[in-house]
Amino acid sequence: MTVTAVRKDPQALTMTIEAEFDASPERVWQLWADPLQLERWWGPPNYPATVTQHNLAPGGRVEYRMIGPAGDRHRGYWEILEVEAPRRLVFGDTHANADGTPNTDMQLATTRVTIEEVGVGRTRMSIESRFPNAEAMEWVLATGTDVGRTQAVGQMDAILTEQTIQLP
Amino acid sequence: MVVQVLAAAPDFDRMFGALADHTRRDIVRRAITAEEGIVELASHYPMSFAAVQKHIAILERAGLVSKERVGRRKVVRTNLAQLLAVRRLLDQYEELWRGRVDRMTALISETKAKGQ
Numbered sequence: 001m002t003v004t005a006v007r008k009d010p011q012a013l014t015m016t017i018e019a020e021f022d023a024s025p026e027r028v029w030q031l032w033a034d035p036l037q038l039e040r041w042w043g044p045p046n047y048p049a050t051v052t053q054h055n056l057a058p059g060g061r062v063e064y065r066m067i068g069p070a071g072d073r074h075r076g077y078w079e080i081l082e083v084e085a086p087r088r089l090v091f092g093d094t095h096a097n098a099d100g101t102p103n104t105d106m107q108l109a110t111t112r113v114t115i116e117e118v119g120v121g122r123t124r125m126s127i128e129s130r131f132p133n134a135e136a137m138e139w140v141l142a143t144g145t146d147v148g149r150t151q152a153v154g155q156m157d158a159i160l161t162e163q164t165i166q167l168p
Numbered sequence: 169m170v171v172q173v174l175a176a177a178p179d180f181d182r183m184f185g186a187l188a189d190h191t192r193r194d195i196v197r198r199a200i201t202a203e204e205g206i207v208e209l210a211s212h213y214p215m216s217f218a219a220v221q222k223h224i225a226i227l228e229r230a231g232l233v234s235k236e237r238v239g240r241r242k243v244v245r246t247n248l249a250q251l252l253a254v255r256r257l258l259d260q261y262e263e264l265w266r267g268r269v270d271r272m273t274a275l276i277s278e279t280k281a282k283g284q
Contacts, residue, residue, distance in 0.1 A: 002273045003266055008258040012193065013184055015258055019269045023276045031272050041271035044264075127265065131184075 004124070016128040025115045028123045029086030032056070032113065039064075047074075056083055062091070073098070081110075089113040183250060186230035191215070192223050195244070199233050202245035206235075209244060 005018040021028055031037050035054040043049035046069045053063040062078040075096040082090035090112050112128040187193055191213055198209060210220035224244060227233040236245050 003269050006262055006266075008262065013187065013258075015261055015265070017262065017265045017269065019272070021273060021276055023280075027276060027279075028272075031275065037275055040275050041268050044267055129261070129265075132188075 013131045014128060016126060018124060018126045020118065020122060020124050022121060023123055024121060025086045025117050025123045028115050028125055032089055033085065035062075038062070053077075056080060056085075056089070058083060063096070078111075087115050182230040183232060183253075186226050186232055189223070189226075191220075192227055195220075195223060195227060196232055196246050196251070199244045199246040200248070202236065202238075202243050204244065205242050206244065 002019045002021065003017060004020050005016075007016040008014075031041065033056055035051040038054070039049050039051050042051075042064065043066050047066045050065045051062065052065060053061055055061055058080055060080045062080065064076055066074045066076075068074070075098065076094060077096055078091040078093055080089075080091050082088060090110070093109050093111055109129045109131050112126075112130075114126045114128075116124050118124045187196070194212070195209060198204060198212070206221055206224060207217070209224070210217045213220055224233065228235070231247055231250050233244050233246050235242050
């Protein structure tokens with residue numbers, strides 16, 4: 001299993017998910033730092049994401065669009081707070097209006113990513129999300145969901161890919 | 169699933185607002201066993217009785233605690249069903265991130281296969 005730990009605090013409204021990868025911290029960092037890779041995992045298969053701006057520097061922004069199965073369009077952006085490649089990334093995820101301007105009423109979550117090497121070629125990534133209110137969490141869920149199926153598909157992909165690699 | 173969550177939005181907002189405060193979260197924890205009244209609860213915090221009373225009133229309006237008569241005493245009890253509802257929202261969020269981590273894993277495997 002890739003996910004090694006999940007901690008949820010319903011009272012503080014935070015969730016932390018920890019995962020380990022057979023890869024270097026630099027490789028795991030690329031999942032966030034390379035917009036083309038970010039597009040591949042940020043949106044579930046039925047909510048594909050397009051990254052339209054990617055400036056991973058304090059004060060910079062990462063902007064994205066998502067299109068849902070019913071043609072519903074969503075825009076959002078990350079406001080980058082801290083960057084320390086390849087170890088640390090902190091950003092606020094915010095909903096944007098249809099024209100791309102920030103919807104300041106809708107700060108979604110502050111996300112804290114920590115990446116550390118835990119063995120040779122093995123890296124742990126921890127993602128902590130802290131929500132300001134329930135509305136924020138509902139918005140995230142309403143625009144990135146169908147989660148049960150998403151998870152199943154993701155797992156199948158992972159298994160298939162891994163088996164391919166192990167062939168001589 | 170999401171539709172149900174959205175339909176219940178006003179309650180959730182009030183609940184999360186109520187839980188955004190450290191003292192109120194502590195009151196919710198202590199009131200799970202429903203052994204203490206307002207006076208006893210107030211003795212745990214370095215603030216006035218009135219201030220604690222106000223915190224409890226906010227929790228009560230959010231449906232997170234209720235006052236209950238036990239014999240001649242009135243105790244504060246946490247409403248576990250409400251807390252569990254909050255938990256379910258977090259469960260859905262966990263699923264979202266598990267999906268993302270799965271896709272990350274697939275992506276890393278893919279680049280390895282290409283020898284990158």
